[in-house]
Amino acid sequence: MFDKILIANRGEIACRVIKTARQMGIKTVAVFSDADRNALHVEMADEAVRIGPAPANQSYIVIENVMEAIRSSGAQAVHPGYGFLSENPKFAEALEAEGVAFIGPPKGAIEAMGDKITSKKIAQDAGVSTVPGVMGLIEDADEAVKISQEIGYPVMLKASAGGGGKGMRIAWTDEEAREGFQSSRNEAKNSFGDDRIFIEKFVTQPRHIEIQVLADAHGNCIYLGERECSIQRRNQKVIEEAPSPFLDEATRKKMGEQACALAKAVGYTSAGTVEFIVDGDKNFYFLEMNTRLQVEHPVTELITGVDLVEQMIRVANGEALSITQDDVKLNGWAIESRLYAEDPYRGFLPSIGRLTRYRPPEELDVEGAVVRNDTGVFEGGEISMYYDPMIAKLCTWGPSRAEAIEGMRNALDGFEVEGIGHNLPFLSAVMDHPKFVSGDMTTAFIQEEYPEGFQGVELGEAALCRIAAATAAMNRVAEIRRARISGTMDNHERKIGDAWNVSLQGTDFDMTIDADREGSTVRFSDGKTHRVEGGWTPGDQLARMTVDGEPLVMKVGKISGGFRIRARGADFKVHVRTPRQAELARLMPEKQAPDTSKMLLCPMPGLVVKLHVGEGDEVQEGQALATVEAMKMENILRAERKAKVSKVNAGEGDSLAVDDVIMEFE
Structure with missing residues (x-):
């Protein structure tokens, strides 16, 4: 077994690999950029080597920088995590030339499956059904529009290299195809150093279901069930689960066998994932194969009991799989x-x-x-x-x-x-x-259920009553503390009133509180009562309460006259007042938000990549105004209505903070 491995990655996946290596008695080497000098993965590893400045294209994806770290540390093997160099055949080739084991598949499998165009052709030859599309690379935006028209909208423009939702755009019109091509190309180049783009039909109402495979160099290949990854935003997975609530055993077996057939067709070893889109009739189509560990691998580990990182290390060490397909049970x-x-x-x-x-x-x-x-x-x-x-x-x-x-x-x-x-x-x-x-649910879940974006959750009356009762009891504790600190409460004399009004999410509740040593009984004006218990004390930012014996966990922030409460997706202010204070509060005018309708504000911290208009230009609704890049993603800011640009406050290359004014309109 290896004595020392280097993790060519950062963040949570580097920490994840370190944990398994530590359990196996293997020493680890972390690499870091200037931005990650004090990162958690650097602290956890046995050794750490700097590999360059903060931008990934000057550090984490510079092969020679990583190779120097390998040489200086004496690492015998490298785990690439996901992203960065994990699916770069040149990196695998460099490791092979150096005599260092790659904890991943062979270079040929990475080349075949890492390129989405080649992988689809191989999948077709292996008898795997594939999504309709044009396999050829797209040279420019005009060709992208032409091909999109031939396939029929909607289409998906995708980077040939990489993954994680980077370099992917869905286009429903010629204009979106043209803009999407350029943005996809830019993102692909910045993230993967490869700007090749292709186009395929976008299948509407699909489910995204993937099969985890595990193969060794001795001809063994098994599948470890499936993962449902349909909750996505901008082609980036948000919530995953295993198994899928949609598949039956027959479909699972068929998909798993096809996934293994594809893996064997390219001589695949190590852990890999074959992604499919599945329609409502359980017809499935090959999407791509990720020749690496997936972000969502923990859910597979939890239902199978298999440590995928450990298996990857053992396979890279030349060992045969110790488990067979019959050993795989979904629990x-x-x-x-x-x-x-x-x-x-x-x-x-x-x-x-x-x-x-x-x-x-x-x-x-x-x-x-x-x-x-x-x-x-x-x-x-x-x-x-x-x-x-x-x-x-x-x-x-x-x-x-x-x-x-x-x-x-x-x-x-x-x-x-x-x-x-x-x-x-x-x-x-x-x-x-x-x-x-x-x-x-389908991959359109977020788009369909939150078409105007996420604006928080409006809780039902039952939930509001529970929170109102709990916050009233919490406020009583805070009032007692304030009274004791101010000296207005002495010994056992009670100075805190029993009648309160709680206002939250536009609803008012009048109530009285009867407290004892174990908690409080809260009686609402309609006669309903709730029993509240819990150990919350003022200053605690997490309240673990019980209401009528059922748990209620709330994140708590202090505001004047109450709390900021976050629970079950809702985020709102709760005002707890005496009856007289509540009466006066109803007479107070509401504070009006400042008018920013004639400004284009930067919605996030980022870099201005391009200004599409200048001072004096007339713009139309939906027209691109500026492109801002943040966290490797380009965001095109568009005009909400017809207007004339009166002033441009930012220039290309400027770094902006949230709500910085990019331009103003007449």
């Missing part, structure tokens, strides 16, 4: 939620900054429940603009899908993140969405 259900540094209330645009608070739920592995959090960050660390915005993968397992979902709900509610925009509220909202709960 229970697992769900993964990807925590992204992005603001769901601002169109999921990337967010950067310091994690002023980062407290994941406690990991556990007990009978009937598992909570696992794969992460690469820590409280006080920086979220950089240079890399992918994913900062953690929260996973739960339960004996059934319903139990796994409930476990995820509670884990998300107990996940504390402050300092950056993040998508925890959105993830919580999905867990309660009827379509997700029923398993009736």
